[in-house]
Amino acid sequence: MPPTHVRRLTRSELRRYSRPLLVPEWQRAGAQERLGDARVLLVGAGGLGCAVAAAVAGAGVGRLRISDHDVIDISNLHRQLLFRSQDVGRAKAAVMAAQVQAINPFVQPEVVPALTPENAAELLSGVTLAIDATDNLAARYALAEAAHAAQVPCVWGPPVARRAWSPCSVVGGGCMTCFRLGARLPTVATRPACWACACTGRSDDGAGSPQGAGRRRADPGRATVDLRWPQWPGPRDRPTPAS
Template identity: 40%
Template sequence: MDERYSRQKNLVSQEKLKKANVLIVGVGGLGGFSSLNLALAGIGTLILLDHDVVERSNLNRQVLYRESDIGKKKVYIAAERLKDINPYVEIIPIEGRIGEVNIPQRVDVVIDGLDNMEARFKAEDFALSHGVPYIFGAVEGFMGMVTFIDKGTKRLEDFIHKFPEQIPQVLAPTAAFTASIQALEAIKYLTGKGDLLRNRLLIYDALSTNFLEVRL
């Protein structure tokens, strides 16, 4: 067990990660990559929440699914794949939508794996009402954005109107990169490392290979 995490043991507290419960709302593009990263890191418990089924159009960017999974519930397939990747992580799949189902487990941080604003507002409300942070992430084409929201920061309603909602065009590398930043924010928060993206919206433009930090 110790050998599994030997290449990260000097970077973060494995004990803190092992004790953590992370809720990932949506296990599609963003949620799939963020849950994969956190499972590899050895988060103690991953709670996966999703209502959707695997569609063929998902397969260009949703790393946990295969052709043979089409038509099956994402949350159960994701749980199986992640458990296979790291059997030492507890994976709890919950089928449903945020705000409509009960989350019986303790939650330490909520990660956004969603693709619509109505659900994001509900996920943010859930997190803040439970006194835990919400890590927002979104992708569109070659661009991704991430911020860290808690009770001491600006909320989605304060800035998200700048980004009109639409059906996004998404590439797997953009989703993977954005979700990796989200996972890193969660790991930093849970282990007390580094500076979090509080009141800072990080935007990555892959076409120009530029980072833009917007103060909120």
């Protein structure tokens, strides 16, 4: 039976979530109800963000806080599948919020300013989980450090070319800065800008979908996520230019 401290699902919600509710462990834990009570901060509304937003909206997260500063460009459309040609020039966060509502009217999207080191703690206030779908390391490291300080689990997943990773930090574990010091992670100065990197639609989806799944796989009663920390690619893993 669902715990008594969470609200009961309405009839409309029971119909919508009827398939996951058939999983005995999911139903016994009251996981769907807890998911509906959760608040997720999604930083980045690009290729990763689109995959994540669709996944968590479909799953039934209660509130989705979307942080992004960018506008939709024609070159985004091959991989950022929540956007359409007529959306070019519009703010990504606003369009994503509308699409999230279209996917699942029970989800309450909230558009917030772009994350900075100065406002990161405020954007994390009241958040159950942070999902890093950014395309720049300055925001990524700022979010990781703020989430670690606030004891909020943070999932991130960078795609490059045809590769994708989706690791996660957990409450009580190290933040990304800890891993960066010894795991060959790039620095803000050495990592190329997003627009200069190759990226296929499948690599964005390959990283973003596990990020969204990480939210669903999080134990509703504890701040842990069942994802493994990967090895960042070394120089020999990088493609060499054709001679």
